[in-house]
Amino acid sequence: TQLLEQSPQFLSIQEGENLTVYCNSSSVFSSLQWYRQEPGEGPVLLVTVVTGGEVKKLKRLTFQFGDARKDSSLHITAAQPGDTGLYLCAGVRNQFYFGTGTSLTVIP
C-alpha cells in the first residue's frame, strides 16, 4: 500500500478546462512537494509546501497543503496542452514518499 494516494489516476480534458488533482494520506508530513514529469525525463519540482493550510500559486497552478498536513491539492486553471504530463506528489517524513501519480492529458 502507498502512503500517498493520488486521484484521479488518469485525466483527459479539453484545453481551457479547469482540473484538480488530490493527494491524500492518513499520515502527517513535515512538507509536501509536487512534481511534473514528461515522458522519458526525470520529475521536475514545481513547489514545496510546508505549513498547514499554505497556498502557493505558480501561474495557472494553485497548490494547497491541508490544515493537518496530511493532504494536498493541485488546481490548474485553463489547462493547456503544455500541462500534459505525470503529476506526482511527494510527502517528506523520514524519507520521500511518492504518491501514486496522476497522468494528465490536455487535448488541444
Added chain:
Amino acid sequence: GAVVSQHPSWVICKSGTSVKIECRSLDFQATTMFWYRQFPKQSLMLMATSNEGSKATYEQGVEKDKFLINHASLTLSTLTVTSAHPEDSSFYICSASPGARGYTEAFFGQGTRLTVV
C-alpha cells in the same frame, strides 16, 4: 537550481550482461542519493537509498545482489544491473539530496531507459 546528471539516457543490452548507470550531482555535494524504478505512466518506486561511504539500504523486494549500488563519493553514485533479463527493462531514475539526512529536497536526473533484449 541544482543539477543532477544521469548517464546514459538510454541503453540496450543483451540478456545476461551487466549495465552500469551513473548519477552525478554537478554543482552540489549529495549526501544521499536515491534510485527509483518507474513503469509507464506509474509513479516512482524507490529501490534503494545510498549514503556516501556506506552500504545502500534496499527496499523490501529489491535484490541487492542484482542491483548493485555504489556511492563512492559525494558527487557520484552508480547502479549496476547485473545479469540483466528482459523483465529488468524499465526506466531508472536517480535523485540526489544535499541535506544531511537527505530528506529535505531532492533533485532528479533525467532517467535511463534500459531495454534488455
